Amino acid sequence: MRDWIEGDNINYDYILRYIRETLPKSEGLLLEMEEYAKENGVPISQPESIRFLEIIIKIANAKRILEVGSAIGYSAIRMSKATGGCVTTIELSDDMADIAEENIKKAGLSEKITLIRGDGREVIPEIEGEFDLIFIDAAKGQYQEFFNEAKRLLRVGGILVSDNVLFKGMTATDELVIRRKITIVKRLREYLTMLKENKDFATALLPIGDGVAISVKEN
Ligand SMILES: C[S@@+](CC[C@H](N)C(=O)[O-])C[C@H]1O[C@@H](n2cnc3c(N)ncnc32)[C@H](O)[C@@H]1O
Numbered sequence: 001m002r003d004w005i006e007g008d009n010i011n012y013d014y015i016l017r018y019i020r021e022t023l024p025k026s027e028g029l030l031l032e033m034e035e036y037a038k039e040n041g042v043p044i045s046q047p048e049s050i051r052f053l054e055i056i057i058k059i060a061n062a063k064r065i066l067e068v069g070s071a072i073g074y075s076a077i078r079m080s081k082a083t084g085g086c087v088t089t090i091e092l093s094d095d096m097a098d099i100a101e102e103n104i105k106k107a108g109l110s111e112k113i114t115l116i117r118g119d120g121r122e123v124i125p126e127i128e129g130e131f132d133l134i135f136i137d138a139a140k141g142q143y144q145e146f147f148n149e150a151k152r153l154l155r156v157g158g159i160l161v162s163d164n165v166l167f168k169g170m171t172a173t174d175e176l177v178i179r180r181k182i183t184i185v186k187r188l189r190e191y192l193t194m195l196k197e198n199k200d201f202a203t204a205l206l207p208i209g210d211g212v213a214i215s216v217k218e219n
Pocket residue numbers: 043044045068069070071072073074075076090091092093096118119120121137138139142
């Protein structure tokens with residue numbers, strides 16, 4: 001039987017298993033949230049992706065973070081804890097947002113994490129201020145729209161992290177593309193091409209988790 005998180009794996013299983021053995025073990029609330037996600041099919045970030053994000057946040061000492069796609073609040077809590085920074089996180093589903101709010105409260109982070117309910121495409125234009133890091137982890141077919149609205153909020157030198165951009169390898173090769181995902185794959189490819197050609201951003205694409213694009217705003 002496949003491991004719950006390995007369904008999205010784009011790397012060799014033995015490499016992934018080894019990498020996961022090197023990660024710090026979760027405990028307490030975070031472990032409970034991981035178990036909840038597994039039991040209920042909530043797609044929280046893969047362990048190596050969220051670890052990568054925490055390290056980036058620590059290196060950059062990012063204290064003002066914007067996230068599109070909170071789900072149950074797992075990555076928002078981990079990102080806030082990485083440097084003790086503030087996270088504004090947006091969630092479309094009311095059911096997810098209810099659970100996220102409860103988890104944020106349990107984590108004692110209600111002062112640090114602000115959850116905004118709604119569609120990122122409508123909510124982001126209303127947000128003011130400046131962010132050190134933006135994490136896009138919501139509907140994959142909408143990344144371009146999130147980016148269009150969010151880029152003005154990122155400070156020059158700030159970091160954009162886009163998760164799941166290799167989408168089980170489908171973005172990289174037509175051989176893996178399943179019919180009902182064609183539109184999403186097309187949009188992800190267009191999104192990555194836009195990032196590659198964008199003169200204001202420098203981007204690296206990494207085969208971590210389900211594929212992570214990390215970009216820095218240069219102008
Ligand atoms: C992959 S999950 C987020 C996982 C979370 N970042 C984590 O790692 O713990 C994606 C979430 O984005 C939400 N979502 C989808 N489209 C959205 C949109 N347009 N605006 C805001 N949230 C959206 C979904 O309801 C879902 O909960």
